[in-house]
Amino acid sequence: MAEQRIRVVLVDDHPVVRAGVRALVDAQDDLDVVGEAADSAQAVAVVGETQPDVLLMDLSLGDGPGGAETTRLVRELPSPPHVLVLTTYDTEADVLEAVDAGASGYLLKDAPPEELFRAIRGTARGETVLAPSVANRLLQRAASPTPKVSPREVEILRLLARGLGNKEMARELLVSEATVKSHLSHIYTKLGVDTRAGAVATAIERRILRP
Amino acid sequence: MAEQRIRVVLVDDHPVVRAGVRALVDAQDDLDVVGEAADSAQAVAVVGETQPDVLLMDLSLGDGPGGAETTRLVRELPSPPHVLVLTTYDTEADVLEAVDAGASGYLLKDAPPEELFRAIRGTARGETVLAPSVANRLLQRAASPTPKVSPREVEILRLLARGLGNKEMARELLVSEATVKSHLSHIYTKLGVDTRAGAVATAIERRILRP
């Protein structure tokens, strides 16, 4: 044969998904699933043991560290595998976090198997592989840069979603009401809204807040 | 052998998940995957052709009708299969909608394979199978009944999430501002909040609004 077979490790907390990817990938002549992991710690261990070429990573891994954090950990290992994110959502925040953590590719789980195979092969060669919808999102946001909300502003948003008034937030955060209002003004500007309700909706949509 | 093998059809828009469930289920002696469908229309067609005992149903099927609606359609067929919902989320609204549509069971995708097999066998026998977390939720909500928001109130919530003021909503809905305020008051009462921001957050959490 022409090449070495590509060694793949799966990281996903859903047994069903692991079985599915394994069944599909193992049926390919040039691809080998050499390990599976259900959480972050297992992932690091399995990668160390099996030295795969590509790591297929789900972003939501249940309770512990998420896929992005796990990607970061794995990429810090000696001779790390390329990480191909395979997940359900293409939220801008998720994509950016994953890429920032060192992922080489981002695919969605509703991708047809053929696309998955192509992506694995590409990732193994060190290419960057993005799902079309993901690529679109990145371009969109590149044009209009994402306003980063500060940690303090996120705290405000959390209280906001709980329906607190400015006075109550001020008490909760041990600051003055004026400060809360100031933060809110900044949040409105950054999120492109001008009401509290709009801010909450946008924050949840942008995954700044979790429902 | 003792019994007829149980005929299973999979409905899921993710090829990966279908492959996974198929791999797992087909490996069981007494279970047979006799068909797959990626959307609602396919599901109805495949069920008609294959006459399965159990339908494994994902709730989110991409663009068209969702899993709940599909369940309803399938259950209206002659000699319909029992429907076992296999999905990622255990939101109260999702569970209730599915059960209301005629589902006999509700399992989460992170369930271990053994539990999935048991659930399929139970569902085939006509039993009701609920994931533990789902059962918990149902009990919780049974104690404190869910207030139903009316269609009109949902419209208000949608506009609210877009950050509109009462005056703007009134214009949008072709009613008076007083009416909007009235609706809002009812919404607050039903959702147990007293601010617009809180209403939006609660509505999204309760899946009344989609992010």
Next chain:
DNA sequence: CACCCGGATAGCCGATCGGATGATGCCGGC
């Protein structure tokens, strides 16, 4: 050393919200 940014603070003021109260019409179930 300037400069900017995040965070905190203050006061002002018009617009808006939220609660209370009350009324009308329509529809569907008992």
Next chain:
DNA sequence: GCCGGCATCATCCGATCGGCTATCCGGGTG
């Protein structure tokens, strides 16, 4: 036929919000 829920509208009023302007401080960055 009555009652309840939904949808509509109205008025009043105090509380709150959102925009504006301006100041202060500490930590980076050039």
